[in-house]
């Protein structure tokens with residue numbers, strides 16, 4: 134694979150992800166603002182968030198100083214050279230770090246040393262999937278450490294929170310996680326939830342829910358109902374933006390399931406902060422931009 | 428309704444603040460995070476006088492432009508990580524204002540009552556917005572030892588916006604919301 138436009142456009146994808154929120158996320162924050170009492174803390178925080186988003190867009194600076202962990206989701210055609218695109222992506226990450234679109238945010242877990250290019254054994258993260266189409270579908274999610282720390286995995290039944298192996302049990306896990314997080318992880322947040330799978334696939338799949346648009350409803354009726362119900366429940370908790378009180382504790386929730394073994398029933402919850410940085414692009418065979426996504 | 432608070436943050440000014448009150452801060456502000464707190468806790472010498480001062484839990488992204496430091500973004504970091512050290516620092520250095528995100532624990536809350544200090548919550552993630560209120564970078568200390576994100580930045584700010592979530596009488600908005608949301612949760616699940 135020739136370098137062509139790959140590196141350049143992957144760099145653009147990182148830059149766009151870092152400095153601007155997807156329009157669906159911004160729209161939901163705007164709607165949430167209308168529900169909060171004028172002058173309240175919640176209103177003040179949401180206003181500041183929107184102002185901050187506009188400012189980073191204008192100044193071309195990161196929305197949040199924690200530019201987080203980077204996960205690239207690739208949908209590639211049959212026979213595609215994945216080694217080459219990994220190399221191009223790493224080069225784009227290093228460049229984005231040098232230019233200040235990414236903070237030096239990658240650390241050796243044993244020595245504590247900081248890597249100055251953000252290239253580490255788990256940074257960035259690559260997830261590949263083969264697709265029938267000719268174009269290359271690239272999606273990037275940047276997730277801050279504060280929000281990542283709020284993720285949790287439950288093994289049902291869980292007597293502590295009276296959660297059995299059913300959707301009511303799942304609901305209890307989710308509400309428990311939201312209560313535990315309070316305003317940390319920078320509320321209002323977005324939850325990605327996976328019912329089932331094993332411990333590793335559970336987290337992976339819960340994070341993949343962040344690729345869905347906020348307006349998207351689960352195609353499984355029971356899960357779509359659960360998503361709706363949780364939003365109503367959470368509305369009543371009163372935790373609010375940054376945990377200062379208010380109605381907007383969550384901006385959205387996306388639930389899906391994976392099959393499981395009879396002995397295990399995991400409910401895995403990933404928490405995404407309001408600085409929900411998600412972008413994507415469809416690239417042609419030479420790496421040229423076909424279309425920006427989201 | 429929004430209270431303006433200016434450095435030096437004397438005991439009288441601090442005692443006058445109540446939980447839930449929004450403030451804008453002007454004047455001197457020092458940043459400090461994990462390594463700085465541990466260093467002071469272990470008896471390290473403080474390069475600035477913290478008395479009647481404010482510590483902001485933040486690791487800014489700073490660049491040097493034509494020999495002058497510019498803070499590009501500076502949002503708050505999670506304060507809870509400093510909980511083991513904070514109360515001793517309040518006691519020994521008479522810091523009067525702590526700024527960060529997420530609130531702090533019992534030890535800090537008690538130190539706020541005993542020595543006269545408040546905790547202010549800034550808006551997490553609003554890094555660019557908060558950086559806008561930084562008017563001047565006076566200097567940076569412990570840079571070689573701790574690196575740019577962990578160093579002590581000596582700043583002048585104007586109109587830095589935050590809300591009082593732990594006051595000097597020991598009231599805590601974090602505790603209040605935690606309790607009320609617990610009650611709401613129990614009701615939802617009944």
Ligand code: SF4
Nearest residue numbers: 197277279319406552
């Ligand atoms: S949780 Fe999100 S908004 Fe908050 S500091 Fe981390 S990256 Fe920024």
